[in-house]
Amino acid sequence: MKIAVFPGSFDPITVGHESIVKRGVDLFDKLIIAIGHNSNKKSFFSIEQRIAWIEKVFEGYDNIVVDNYSGLTVDYCQSVGATYILRGLRTSSDFEFERSIGQMNKKIFPKIETIFILSQPEHTMINSGVVRDIIRHNGNADQFVPSCIDVSKGLRNK
Ligand code: ADP
Numbered sequence: 001m002k003i004a005v006f007p008g009s010f011d012p013i014t015v016g017h018e019s020i021v022k023r024g025v026d027l028f029d030k031l032i033i034a035i036g037h038n039s040n041k042k043s044f045f046s047i048e049q050r051i052a053w054i055e056k057v058f059e060g061y062d063n064i065v066v067d068n069y070s071g072l073t074v075d076y077c078q079s080v081g082a083t084y085i086l087r088g089l090r091t092s093s094d095f096e097f098e099r100s101i102g103q104m105n106k107k108i109f110p111k112i113e114t115i116f117i118l119s120q121p122e123h124t125m126i127n128s129g130v131v132r133d134i135i136r137h138n139g140n141a142d143q144f145v146p147s148c149i150d151v152s153k154g155l156r157n158k
Contacts, residue, residue, distance in 0.1 A: 003083035004028040004115070007036050007073045010050050012154065015130055016123040018057055018146045020088040024117050025064060028090070032080060035068040042157060044132045049155040057146045074109040083111050090119045090127075107145045 025031050058064045069076040102114040126144050134141040143150050
């Protein structure tokens with residue numbers, strides 16, 4: 001069984017993430033969208049809120065599950081039997097960042113393969129950080145997030 005993990009912070013999920021998942025899901029038997037969290041780093045939206053949104057976006061996909069983890073991504077992959085990591089690539093700087101993480105992950109856990117999907121051109125400028133800035137300043141971020149979610153009403157961390 002081919003199990004993949006799509007790790008990220010998804011704070012919040014964007015249309016860029018949504019597209020990568022929809023285009024990647026059929027490559028695997030099961031895709032786990034896994035929210036990595038770090039107790040030292042405060043997120044903008046609560047973990048419960050981020051999970052609820054991702055579950056809503058992919059309800060109806062019976063081979064997608066949503067989970068969260070802390071610690072090393074490869075340790076999490078091993079614990080759930082995943083041998084693939086799915087990642088999106090927007091720019092050459094994404095590539096450089098991903099190259100070093102991917103090569104390190106392969107050294108630590110040789111069974112893992114990182115699979116990259118190029119972002120759609122219209123999603124290249126989207127990242128969760130700018131979406132958070134728009135929300136923080138009461139702007140309208142609707143076009144950057146999946147259509148079924150309302151980020152303006154999301155449960156935020158204090
Ligand atoms: P962000 O950059 O939005 O904070 P994460 O760090 O949670 O996202 O990244 C999770 C994965 O989603 C990474 O592989 C990242 O390259 C990918 N990703 C993020 N935004 C986009 C986008 N706009 N288009 C395609 N892939 C993306």
